Amino acid sequence: MCPGDARGRRAMSRSGVADACPLPGSKGVYAICFVLDRPVAVLSRGGRVVAEVGPGRVLYVGSAGGPGGIRARVGRHLAREKARRWWHVDWLTSESAGTLFVYYREGAYGPAAEDALASELLASGLARPVGMVGATDSSLPHTFYCLDPEGVARLLESRGGALVRCGQ
Numbered sequence: 001m002c003p004g005d006a007r008g009r010r011a012m013s014r015s016g017v018a019d020a021c022p023l024p025g026s027k028g029v030y031a032i033c034f035v036l037d038r039p040v041a042v043l044s045r046g047g048r049v050v051a052e053v054g055p056g057r058v059l060y061v062g063s064a065g066g067p068g069g070i071r072a073r074v075g076r077h078l079a080r081e082k083a084r085r086w087w088h089v090d091w092l093t094s095e096s097a098g099t100l101f102v103y104y105r106e107g108a109y110g111p112a113a114e115d116a117l118a119s120e121l122l123a124s125g126l127a128r129p130v131g132m133v134g135a136t137d138s139s140l141p142h143t144f145y146c147l148d149p150e151g152v153a154r155l156l157e158s159r160g161g162a163l164v165r166c167g168q
Contacts, residue, residue: 022164023070023071023074023075023102023164024069024070024071024104024106025068025069025070025071025072026069026070026107027063027064027065027069027070027106027109028063028070028104028105028106028107028109028161029061029062029063029104029105029108029109029113029116029161030061030062030064030070030102030104030105031060031061031062031102031103031104031117031121031156032060032074032077032078032089032101032102032103033057033058033099033100033102033103033146033149033152033153034057034058034060034096034097034098034099034100035057035058035096035097035098035099035100036054036055036058036092036096037054037097038054038055038095039054039055040052040053040054040092042091042092043091051130053092054092054095056145056146057145057146057147057149058092058130058144058145059121059143059144059145059152060077060089060142060143060144061117061118061121061143062077062089062114062142063109063110063111063113065109065110070104070106074102076090077089077093078093078102079093080093080096081094082094089143098166099166100146100149100165100166101153101163101164101166102163102164103153103156103157103162104161104162105159105161105162106161114140115139115140118140118141119140120155121144121152121155122140124152124155125147126146126147126148126151126152126155127145127146128144128145129143129144130143130144130145153165
């Protein structure tokens, strides 16, 4: 089971990553597929509503280049309790009803790596963009409604990297 999924059924480690959802501490690109059971407002850092997302299955594309790598970044996103909601996706994952899977690929990170993954999702027809939520440093969307989670999982697995199924 992955973070944000348990609603008290399983304890998470301090980093917010459940033991059953191991992620690497290296740099790389990732995608998180999670469920919203109601609409959630996404706020800018200035407090302005930039979008309302959900209900539905949501897919977010990001990358991690800082200390703790993918484990720290994804763990932070998926932790239900956050000291502050810094990224757009934090508003969504704080209200998540569960995490379906986390995909990651170690190595390349940053806007170019995120855009490469996002453009594949756009071209696939398996995901529909949610405006530009989560893409403040890109010209491509990074948050999507996941229309076919299994199809997206197959697409991501075909890129290499790893897919960790959560909450199943």
